[in-house]
Amino acid sequence: MNTKNSEKLYKKGLVNLVGAVNSPVRAFSSVGGNPLFIDKAKGAYIKDVDGNKYIDLVLSYGPMILGHRNKKVEKAVTKAIKKGTSFGASTNAEIKLAKIVCDAFPGMDKVRFVNSGTEAVLSAIRLARAHTGKDKIIKFSGCYHGHMDAMLVAAGSGLATLSLPGSKGVPAQSVENTLIAEYNNLETVKAHFDKHDDIAGVILEPVTGNMGVVQPSDEFIKGLRALTKEKNALLICDEVMTGFRSKFGGAQELVGVEADITCLGKVIGGGFPVGAYGARNEIMENVAPLGGMYQAGTLSGNPIAMAAGISTLTELKHQNPYDKFNTVAEKIEKMLLSSAKKYGVDLVVNRFGSMINPFFTNKEVTNFTDAQTSDTDRFAKFFWAMIENGVFLPPSQFEAWFLSSTITMKELKKLEVSIEKSMLVVGNL
Numbered sequence: 472m473n474t475k476n477s478e479k480l481y482k483k484g485l486v487n488l489v490g491a492v493n494s495p496v497r498a499f500s501s502v503g504g505n506p507l508f509i510d511k512a513k514g515a516y517i518k519d520v521d522g523n524k525y526i527d528l529v530l531s532y533g534p535m536i537l538g539h540r541n542k543k544v545e546k547a548v549t550k551a552i553k554k555g556t557s558f559g560a561s562t563n564a565e566i567k568l569a570k571i572v573c574d575a576f577p578g579m580d581k582v583r584f585v586n587s588g589t590e591a592v593l594s595a596i597r598l599a600r601a602h603t604g605k606d607k608i609i610k611f612s613g614c615y616h617g618h619m620d621a622m623l624v625a626a627g628s629g630l631a632t633l634s635l636p637g638s639k640g641v642p643a644q645s646v647e648n649t650l651i652a653e654y655n656n657l658e659t660v661k662a663h664f665d666k667h668d669d670i671a672g673v674i675l676e677p678v679t680g681n682m683g684v685v686q687p688s689d690e691f692i693k694g695l696r697a698l699t700k701e702k703n704a705l706l707i708c709d710e711v712m713t714g715f716r717s718k719f720g721g722a723q724e725l726v727g728v729e730a731d732i733t734c735l736g737k738v739i740g741g742g743f744p745v746g747a748y749g750a751r752n753e754i755m756e757n758v759a760p761l762g763g764m765y766q767a768g769t770l771s772g773n774p775i776a777m778a779a780g781i782s783t784l785t786e787l788k789h790q791n792p793y794d795k796f797n798t799v800a801e802k803i804e805k806m807l808l809s810s811a812k813k814y815g816v817d818l819v820v821n822r823f824g825s826m827i828n829p830f831f832t833n834k835e836v837t838n839f840t841d842a843q844t845s846d847t848d849r850f851a852k853f854f855w856a857m858i859e860n861g862v863f864l865p866p867s868q869f870e871a872w873f874l875s876s877t878i879t880m881k882e883l884k885k886l887e888v889s890i891e892k893s894m895l896v897v898g899n900l
């Protein structure tokens with residue numbers, strides 16, 4: 472495979488960019504080798520700067536749920552650009568997107584748009600503290616909530632990939648109010664509540680994507696809801712990844728829970744930088760200008776991003792690809808498991824709607840400790856074999872693969888061949 476142009480750009484990028492990337496997971500650190508540079512993408516496919524074409528299962532880590540360059544989104548964005556790109560004053564588009572989002576979440580009366588998932592989470596945490604007058608937050612190991620200081624403890628995503636327990640530059644004081652519990656283990660949450668009476672909230676990915684895909688057990692999620700209610704703490708569902716991914720609305724409805732505060736991002740921006748946090752009126756009224764919790768943004772509610780969000784969600788509602796996602800993901804699961812069996816590879820596949828991922832382990836994966844039993848070297852070999860065979864995957868064992876509504880039988884057939892060839896490579900280790 473020719474990747475000469477990617478290699479050239481990588482070397483050039485190293486001069487003025489840190490590691491030639493603007494987000495660490497793009498550096499391919501855990502799979503080795505040079506990162507690929509992308510030229511363009513369309514529908515279910517992405518093309519690198521050497522002209523290699525791949526089925527794209529990264530999809531910008533989630534936002535491109537309609538595939539790349541959806542015609543309606545492209546038209547809406549182009550139209551918005553012609554009216555001006557940022558005003559520093561409110562627009563009708565913000566009201567429209569807010570209504571679509573609030574209507575899709577039973578527990579959300581008001582929403583505030585920000586520019587990233589990280590901003591959504593840091594604002595949601597400030598809001599939980601403002602509303603309850605308490606300081607501590609419980610998070611789960613393996614869940615990633617963006618790169619705010621207080622959440623860079625036992626985090627998944629790039630931190631799992633790089634095996635970093637946290638991050639340099641985070642003062643001890645910034646994490647002293649963060650308590651860590653184990654996903655799917657209610658007892659570890661109860662233990663914190665027994666010990667502390669100043670817990671403002673519990674934050675979780677209602678289905679995780681950042682330690683790979685892990686679903687909450689019914690007992691865990693229902694128990695979490697009951698416990699937070701009993702202790703007057705808020706339940707924060709970080710749906711930056713899962714929002715509108717597996718149903719129109721949130722994963723929380725599918726797993727049977729209603730959050731007090733919901734964080735969103737990715738899909739609601741249709742490929743533009745958007746995040747959001749929303750809740751019932753009584754909670755959102757803490758936020759300035761209605762209340763005393765300050766949170767602001769020069770480009771928040773940006774008209775181009777709003778246009779992309781409105782058109783993406785409108786088209787998503789129209790296409791309603793969610794049943795198809797389940798069917799496609801089930802087919803991919805079968806392909807993975809049957810190839811793995813054939814070549815004697817230990818493999819567990821977890822999936823939730825349009826999020827799926829194989830763990831190279833023989834242990835059922837219900838939390839971060841289980842996920843970490845995966846053979847990451849084997850994943851790295853599998854990753855490169857899939858690249859060679861025309862499939863672009865997230866370059867980490869601990870990131871979910873994403874599906875878009877543009878995937879068809881043609882791509883599935885190609886995927887089957889690629890999986891079979893790649894599993895053969897890792898099976899011969």
Ligand code: PMP
Nearest residue numbers: 587588589615616617709711712
């Ligand atoms: N929360 C979750 C669940 C995420 O998956 C991510 C990003 N992958 C974030 C927060 C942070 O979002 P962003 O990268 O847009 O800051």
